[in-house]
Amino acid sequence: MAHGIIYNHLDLPQVLVVRPPDSFSLYQSQYSHKFHFLKAWESPVPLDQFLSTNARNVQALLSCGRFPINVDLLRLLPSLRLVVTPSAGLNHIDLSECHSRGVAVANAGSVACCDVADLAVGLFIDVLRKISAADRYVMQGLWASKTSYPLGSKLKGKRIGIVGLGSIGQEVAKRLEAFGCSISYNSRNQKKSFSYPFYSNVVELSANSDALVICCGLSDQTHRLINKEVLLALGKEGVLINVGRGAIIDEKEMVQCLVQGDIGGAGLDVFENEPNVPKELFALDNVVLSPHRGAFTPETLTSMREIAVGNLEAFFSNKPLLSQVIDD
């Protein structure tokens, strides 16, 4: 909380905020003694005009996690040296454009990975064991009617295909191993420190899996990576879990596969066009829908805020960033 002194904002390092990240009021109340937040969205003038007038000397930008940081924006920020995003996801940032302009990028690192992994596993158990569907059944008063509720499916022995064995994927693997599942993966690169079988081809991974858990980021390479071929390879009993980004999956194909019974079920925390969810999914009992909340616990949201601020502080004190994204 800022002290009872009004800081002369000219003394404080400027941080441009184009659109506010979630809980921006907390950034304000907790850090307005450290930074002067330049709040572009509050201005009545168009963004490019605002930036030309006010942001020519701005060195740091705090992203909201969604607004595109692309060449159109970067062009208007000649002094920019740092983009900080409170998200783990980087798909809203043109990384190569930043790189070529010498703009460093820092994200939330792995602070959210346990919570996201917990949700992925929770969605998987829910789909396999029909927890939400049975909960609806009881709430609707159907248990007393004695209609027997359909069986679930055992977790032990299920072959899990993890797409993206980064920090989230690794936490998912660790958890599912405790249930007796077997783990394989596809990733940009093979991870020598893990003994799980590696598949360089996601169709092959899918063909050898009972469930695919999408844990990777969205990039040009992963856009619509999970397409019809991958879905059909997963098969009629196969389960799809997505805690990455909606657009990693060809959503239209996935919906069709679910409606036609070409895959067995899905647990989805992300969608191509949030908050829009394909309405066909609402009629399906073998789908569990989550409104993009993999990281939504108070502790993790606080950590994400703290690491974003930590990166800003490090930058302004000429120290190494806490969680710089190295484009590999």
Place this chain on the structure above:
Amino acid sequence: MATPNHPGNHDHQSKELPQVLVLEPPPIMKLHGDQFLNDFQLLKAWESPLPLDQFLSIHAQSVKALLTPGRYPLTRNILQLLPSLQLVVTTSAGLNHIDLPEFQRRGIAIASAGDVYSEDVADMAVGLLIDVLRKISAADRYVRKGLWDTKAEFPLGSKLCSKRVGIVGLGSIGQEVAKRLQAFGCRIMYTSRNKKPSVSYPYYSNVLELAADSDVLIICCGLTEQTRHMINKDVMLALGKEGVVINIGRGAIINEKELVQCLVQRELAGAGLDVFENEPHVPRELLTMDNVVLSPHRAVRTPESLTAMCEHVKGNLEAFFSNKPLLSPVMNI
């Protein structure tokens, strides 16, 4: 197969199959049929028009083995009508439907479900816990109602990592639950009839103290005289306003009325329940609570578990009739 009404249909020339009395079909029989017991002659009491005591008096006097589901109370009155009974095979993990002292007095052996179901039940317990903490079912309802589009606020979830999980009953189900939750970074403690020297989790001799030191209680024990209503208002208040209760044991281990009261008065943060005191009745207050996840007593309901149980039942009956040790005898009643 001979029917109970026409014992004369036996082919007396062939070797007689050992008789197994079935008072009511267990779920595996309802779902799988009874082919897995083709090596036995099943006396199906429920198919007879006769009242039970008459049926047993006429047909079951020499019956040595009884196959029973978990819901059917095996009382002294029934035992009195089965003078030759030597074995009961039950398909449930729970034993609360069996008058254990009476069985012990009569010297009747009991073959339980062993640990056939333990993994599936543990998976359900963990699934219910993640659901309650991270509000999975509630958020699914929110999306299906179209509320995500409206930006109507949805509350945050609660982190699993570092949660102190108090396991009530560290039998085979409790140990499977512990193993899974450790992988999520939870801290495991337990109470049980006896301390388990082979585990390193902190032991509490008293469920009230366990609750006071826990964020979550997971009920994994059986229902006995000692555990009936063990989870009462005092225990729930000790668990606290952020506390979560998960029950995959038996409904009556929890004082259900007090549980509902605590949830209504927000003395507890949430509950995940697979079992209830008076199934299929669920207290109506729970039906509209977003912080409660309800499951219609189906923690064992996977095809794999049911198939394994068929094999297990058959194995116990075969062992008995060949004078071999039972696969899963109940000791230490």
